Amino acid sequence: MTAMCGMISxxxxxxxxxxxNKGLKAQGIDRKTLPYMAPLQPYLSYYGxxxxxxxxxxxxxxxxxxxxxxxxxxxxxxxIPFFAVLFFGYKFWTKPMVVDYADMDFVTGSSSDVIEKETTQNLWQKISDRI
Known part of the structure; x- marks a missing residue:
């Protein structure tokens, strides 16, 4: 049962x-600009x-x-059916929308966003953010 849950995860x-990866491609963001680029992606994800x-x-x-x-x-x-019940129950209860590839947010929380935020903060704001 544990192995099956691991595979579902x-x-x-x-x-x-x-x-x-499809979101990056749709927005024209080159993977080479990222700090880490996993090899053979997205093909290894399909294989996995x-x-x-x-x-x-x-x-x-x-x-x-x-x-x-x-x-x-x-x-x-x-x-398997337990996951299906939880997944579709969540979808039915909350009615979340699937985010379109063009609307995915790749900026918030990025290293440039964090650097910009840190330069405008004072020492106590930086410490409280770290905590």
Whole structure:
């Protein structure tokens, strides 16, 4: 069950990474201008998602062999519908909009934004921000 939850989490992380790369491309921001550029991205994210999905699908395959083991099946695959209920329940309850690639904010909190903010603050504001 823990491994399945981990795979679902990594799928979400990788999906976010792919959307982030598409947002950079849509806004014309070159990845080479970033402080760190992960190699082979976004292709490794696509590969990672496909591997996570394969583990999610086939992770509990042992519960089918040699005979069907219901308890093993339930403990292995329970996180999938549980995640779906939580995810779609959140979407239904809060009705969040998916942010368009062109509207993604890549400026707020960036190093240039932090440097600009630090030069205009006095010592006590800097200390309170650090805390």
């Amino acid at each position: 990594w799928t979400g992380i990788l999906w976010t990474s792919i959307r982030w 998602i496909s591997m996570c999905i394969m583990v999610i699908i086939f992770g509990g395959f042992g519960s089918f062999m040699p005979t069907f083991d219901a308890s093993s099946f339930v403990t292995t695959y329970f996180p």
